[in-house]
Amino acid sequence: MADHMIVCTDQTPISKPTNHAHIVSVGVDKDRDGYADQKHELQQVVRAIDSGDHRYYTYGLSSGKVAWVETVDCPSHCGERIIRSMRDAKTDNNLDSLRRCRWQ
Numbered sequence: 001m002a003d004h005m006i007v008c009t010d011q012t013p014i015s016k017p018t019n020h021a022h023i024v025s026v027g028v029d030k031d032r033d034g035y036a037d038q039k040h041e042l043q044q045v046v047r048a049i050d051s052g053d054h055r056y057y058t059y060g061l062s063s064g065k066v067a068w069v070e071t072v073d074c075p076s077h078c079g080e081r082i083i084r085s086m087r088d089a090k091t092d093n094n095l096d097s098l099r100r101c102r103w104q
């Protein structure tokens with residue numbers, strides 16, 4: 001069991017509607033310097049959370065609060081299993097408000 005801090009996301013729109021975007025992978029900060037060190041694919045994250053092997057969270061710099069990440073079936077009924085911040089997330093630590101990853 002390990003806890004991983006997500007600092008950025010990669011999103012890809014899947015066919016339609018065009019505003020229906022999914023997180024396809026996330027950047028994990030291992031050494032807490034604010035930069036992504038590892039890329040974790042969505043399926044890897046979903047499997048790790050659902051099996052209880054790992055937990056993922058985001059951290060809000062201005063709120064100082066951690067938001068845990070959970071898995072859900074996509075609310076748009078596309079059949080995908082996706083990740084999102086739990087309901088008590090603040091704006092600044094919500095998965096959706098993280099920056100996009102820039103992989104070298």
Ligand SMILES: [Zn+2]
Binds near residue numbers: 075
């Ligand atoms: Zn979907």
